[in-house]
C-alpha cells in the first residue's frame with residue numbers, strides 16, 4: 001500500500017473514534033441522527049444542507065474526508081443548522097443552541113489535542129493534490 005493510502009487509512013481510524021466519542025455524549029443526543037422530518041416537518045424548508053454524526057460516520061467509511069478540516073466543516077454545519085433552525089429566546093431553543101456550540105467546541109478541542117499537527121498537514125497536502 002502506498003504511503004498516502006496508509007496516511008488516509010490512519011485518518012479514517014482517528015475520525016471514526018472522534019464520531020464515536022461525540023455520539024456517545026448524552027448532551028449531543030439530538031445530533032446523532034438526521035432530524036426526523038416526520039417529527040419536524042418544516043425542517044427541510046429551512047435547513048437546506050442537513051448534517052448529523054451518523055451521516056458523518058458513513059462519510060468516513062466512504063472516504064469522503066481527506067483531512068480533519070473537512071470533518072470539522074461538517075461539525076460546523078451541524079452547529080450552524082441548529083442555530084438557524086432554533087433561533088428563539090425560549091429555553092428549549094436556547095438549550096439546543098448551547099449544545100450545538102458545545103459540540104463544535106468539544107470537536108475542535110478533541111482534534112487539536114489528540115491529533116498530530118504535522119499529520120493533519122500531511123493529510124491536507126494529499127487532499128490538495130487530489
Ligand SMILES: Cc1noc(C)c1-c1cc(NS(=O)(=O)c2ccccc2)cc(C(=O)O)c1
Nearest residue numbers: 029030031032033034035036039040082085
Ligand atoms: C437536532 C435538531 N435540530 O433542530 C431540531 C428541532 C432538532 C431536534 C430534533 C429532535 N427530534 S428528532 O426526531 O428529529 C431526533 C431524535 C433523536 C435524534 C436526532 C433527531 C429532537 C431534538 C431534541 O432536542 O430532543 C432536537
